[in-house]
Amino acid sequence: MPKEVLFDEEDVLRRGTELFWTKGYNGTSMDELTRATGLSRSSIYNSFGGKHELFMRCLRYYLNDQEGQLRGLADKIRHVDQRIRAAFQYAVEDIVTDRMRKGCMMVNTTTEMVNQDKEIAAVAAENMENMERIFTDWIKEGQAAGDIHTKLAPQALAKHLFNTYSGLKVYGKTRPDRKTLEDIITVALSVLEGQGA
Amino acid sequence: MPKEVLFDEEDVLRRGTELFWTKGYNGTSMDELTRATGLSRSSIYNSFGGKHELFMRCLRYYLNDQEGQLRGLADKIRHVDQRIRAAFQYAVEDIVTDRMRKGCMMVNTTTEMVNQDKEIAAVAAENMENMERIFTDWIKEGQAAGDIHTKLAPQALAKHLFNTYSGLKVYGKTRPDRKTLEDIITVALSVLEGQGA
């Protein structure tokens, strides 16, 4: 009996995400959203509820995509030290090839909204724990295999990696220069080597 | 012949900075600005030009204050490794004591505006170079004194420090926990030690 939805929901989320990612929550208007997605105002409100709900959907869409890419590395690269290096090289590649200098949507959203929006704050905390768990698991794996020293706790190393990642995404907004970013990860990841591993 | 300005300009900048810092550029309205500063609309426009100009003044006011605090450490603490550690401990203290979870105004501004506002982008780049020069000078000083190893270039170490600092200010917005932040700086600053210094 019902008329079906004509638009591709994932396509709308992808386009909406791109816009929010580029201009932020407050910097994006519903008018721009209709132009970016091709949907009319009523369709957006009917299908997603409103600006805030659409944003949350886009943010989760983004995070899910990012996590997928990160987890994909674990399957492709066995040695953890190489895997971690590859993850950061991936980030650098993202930064230097993005002409809009969007940075990381989660970082952008955190600095803009976390102290003003509880729902967003919850997602940020959830993502932080998720990312740190992934890094922690990797490091434990590397320590067990002898690829990473055991002088520092895996949780602490993981937090440092996550922190470095956030920093890079901020840094790249101002200076998306490959050599500079690679210098940073070389120093930041040097904590995984030596120290009597 | 002229009637003098009645308000304290620095006071206005301080209050304006606090508001922009808390809610961001797009998240702050002129109406809120009048309430926060106590000035009327016309006084703000008359004295500062407009929202964007006032914001730029506030941003520079903030950066000047921050740089002053940082440079002050160089006079108080001779040994560079201790000085750097103190700088990061200072940052942690700022983060955990700020009930508004404002983070760093420059980081917030970078993620929100740098890819959309050339004037802000210029200030961000200027501040980045400034901070990195300070850290580079410190590290050179520490290397000369034998407090820091010379296996890594001072410029690269400095960029890593700046990157870690930005990361912390983002991290603290979501999780302003002293122990966690101290774990991060312990790992991040471990690159200054050992490695055959």
Place this chain on the structure above:
DNA sequence: AAATATTTGGAATGATCGTTCCAAATATTG
């Protein structure tokens, strides 16, 4: 004290904000 130059408060501006609403369009069901 009068004249002058500047600041000030508050109303008014047009534009844009997110949201609502409704009639027209449309795909599925009987």
Place this chain on the structure above:
DNA sequence: CAATATTTGGAACGATCATTCCAAATATTT
């Protein structure tokens, strides 16, 4: 093909946006 349930486009909503404007207030100078 008719009935139905849903989506759709676009107008309209009140609220708020940054900004402008002007008369009233005020401190200095003459």
